[in-house]
Amino acid sequence: MKEIWTIIGAGMGGKGLAAQLGIDGLRLRIHDVVDAQVAGIRAAGGLHVEGRDKDFAPIEMATTDLAAAVKGASVLLVSTYGTVHEQVAQQLAPLLEDGQAIVLIQGHFLGAAGFRAALDRAGCKARVDVAEMDGYPYMLTVKTPDRVLLTSIKEKWSLAAFPMARTAAVLDRIGPAFPGLGPASNMLETAFADLGGIFHAGGIITNVGRVEGEGDYNFYASNMVPSVCRLLVAMDRERIAVATAFGAKTVDIAGFLADTYLFKDMTVHEALQKMAVTHYRYAPAPKSLEHRYLVQDVMCGLVPIADFGRLAGIPTPTTHAVIQIANALTGRDFLAEGRNVQRLGLAGKSIADIKSMVAH
Template identity: 70%
Template sequence: MSNGKEIWTIIGAGMGGKGLVAQLGIDGCRLRIQDIDDTQVAGMRAAGGLHIEGRDIAFAPVEMATTDLAAAVKGAGVLIISTYGNDHPTLARQLAPLLEDGQLIVLCQGHFCGPLVFRSALDAAGCTAKIDIAEMDAYPYMLHVKAPDRVIMTTIKEKWHLSALPASRTEVCLARIVHAFPGLQAAGNMLETALVDLGGILHVGGMITNVGMVEGDQNYNFYANNMVPSVCNLLLAMDRERLAVAQAFGIKTVDIPTWLAVTYSFRDMTLHEALQKMAVTHYRYAPAPKSLTHRYLLQDVGCGLVPLAALARVAGLATPVIDSVIQIANALTGRNFHEEGRNLAALGLSGKSIAQINATITGN
C-alpha cells in the first residue's frame, strides 16, 4: 500500500496505462495520468478516476488526467512510462527540461535496454536533473478496457523483474515501488530484463504467420487462433536462438514453456497447450491485432528481434530463424527494421565486445 504522500504519474493512457491506474489506484497510490490524446484521458478526468470490474474495490481515483506533460510531471516522485518502445526517445526529449532531482522513471516495459535509449535521449536534450531510470521486463496485468472510464481487471503476473541503469541502483529503485508491485524482483542487469521480454517472439511469430487473420474482417483471439502447433514450432526455434544469445552474454534465463510455468503456473504442458490455456484465461479479453501497424509487429520487431540479432553477431552466433522473421516483417511492411530499430548504434553499443557491452549494461 502507498503511504499516500508521493505522487506517481503514469505517462501513456492506453490499455497499459489504464491498467496501472486501476491496480495502483485501488492499492492506495496517489495518481496522475497523462496522454497526448485527450480522448484517452477525458473519461477519467470527468469521472475523477477509473471504474473497475473484477476487484473488491470498484473505483480508482486520479488526482489529474491531462494532456499537459509539464503539469503531470511537476512534483511527482515516480513517473511510470507506459508508451510504445518506439516512442521512448521522443518522450525522453520532451521530459528533459521538465524533470526534477530525485524523480524515478520506470519504463513499463523497457523493450530491450530501454534505460540506455532513454538516458541517451535525455543527455542529448541537455537534461541536468539527477534522476533514476529503470525498466520492467514485462507488463504485470491482464485486463480489458470496457469504456474510456472503465476496465475489467483479470489477473496479475506472479513474477517479473526490474533493472536500473546503473545496475547498482536497481535495489534502491525496487525498494521505492515494490509495495505496489508485489511480484516485482530485482534483475542483475538490463540484459536480464531485455532477454526475458518475449514479445519479439510470441507477438511477431504469431503475426507474420497469420497475416490473413490480422487483415481479415473478423475479430479473433490472438493466442487461440494464431498459436497452432506449427506456429509454436516456429516460436520454439526462435526461442532456442534467444537462449543461445543469453548464454553467450552470461545471462541465465529459461525457455518460453518454463517462463509460462513460472509466470502463469501453466505447468506440465506443451507450448501449444499453455498458449491455448492462456487464450481462455488471462488473455480472454485481449484485443487482437487488426493491422500490420499494430505494436505486436512495429514495436516488437524493432525493439525485440533487431537488438537480439545484433547481439548474436557480436557473440559470433547465427540466428537464421530470427533473421528470416525480421526479413519477412520488412517485406510485409516495406520497412527496414534493422535500420529503424534498436540496433547497436541506437543502443550505444557499436564496436563493443561482449565484455564491453556487459560493462555498459551494468553502468560500469
C-alpha cells in the same frame, strides 16, 4: 500526504496501471498526448474498475499537459511504446526534478540505458533514477475510455536500473506496489527476458489473413497452433543462445509460462491455449500490421536479438527470417529502424564492453 505517481501513456498499459494502483490507494496522475485517451478519465475523476473488490480508481489529474503531470511527482511510470521512448525522454528532460524515479513498463531491450542516454543528449540536469521492468504486470481489457476490466497479475517479473547500482533503491521505492517484482542481475537479463517479439511477431506473420481479414478473433487461441508454436520455440532457442553469449541468464518460453502464469508440465502449445481462455480471454487481437505486436516487437524485440547475435557470432536464421518477412509485409526495413547495436550506442563495443556497461 502520500507521494504522487504519474503514469505517462494512457493506452491499455497506462489505464491498467492506473486502475490497479488507483484501487490500491496511490495518489495518481495520468498523461497522454492524445486528449481522447484521458478525457473520459478526467470527466469521471478516475477509472471504473471491474474484476476487483473495489470498483473505482480515483485519479487526481488526467491531462495532456506533461509539465503539470510531472511537477512534484516522485515516481514516473512510462507506459508507452518502446519506439517512442527517446521522444518521451526528450520531452521530459527539461521538466524533471531531483529525486524522481522513472520506470519504464516495460523496457523493450535496454530501454533504460537508451532513455538515460536520451536524457543526457537533451541536457537533463536533474538527478533522477531510470529503471525498466522486463514485462507488463497485468492482464486486462479496456472496455470504454473510463472503464477497465482487470483479470490477473503475473506471478513474477524483474526490474533493473541504469546504472545497476540503483536497482535496490528503485525496487525499495516501488516494490510494495508491485508484488512479484524482483531484482534482475543486470539489464541484459531484463533485455533478453522480453518475449513479445517471439510470441507476438511470430503469431502475426503466420496469420496475416486473420489479422487483415474481417471479424474478431482471440490472438492466442486462433494463432498459436502447434506448427506456429514450433516456430516460436526455434526463435526462442536463438534468443537463449545470444543471451548466453552475453552472460545473461534467461529461461525458455516453456519456463517463462510456468514461472509467470503457473502453467507447469505443459507443452508450449498447451500453455498458450490455456492462457488464451484464462488471462487473455477478453484481450483485443491485432487487426492491422501496424499494430504494436508487429512494429514494436520486431523493432524492440527481434532486431536487437539478431544484431547482438551478429556481434557475438551466433547465427539467428529463424529470427532473421521473421524480420525479413515483416519487412516484406510492411515495406519497411526493421533492421535499420529498430534497436540495433548502432542505435543503442554500442557500435564498436565488444561483448566484454557491453557486459561491463550494464553491470557498472
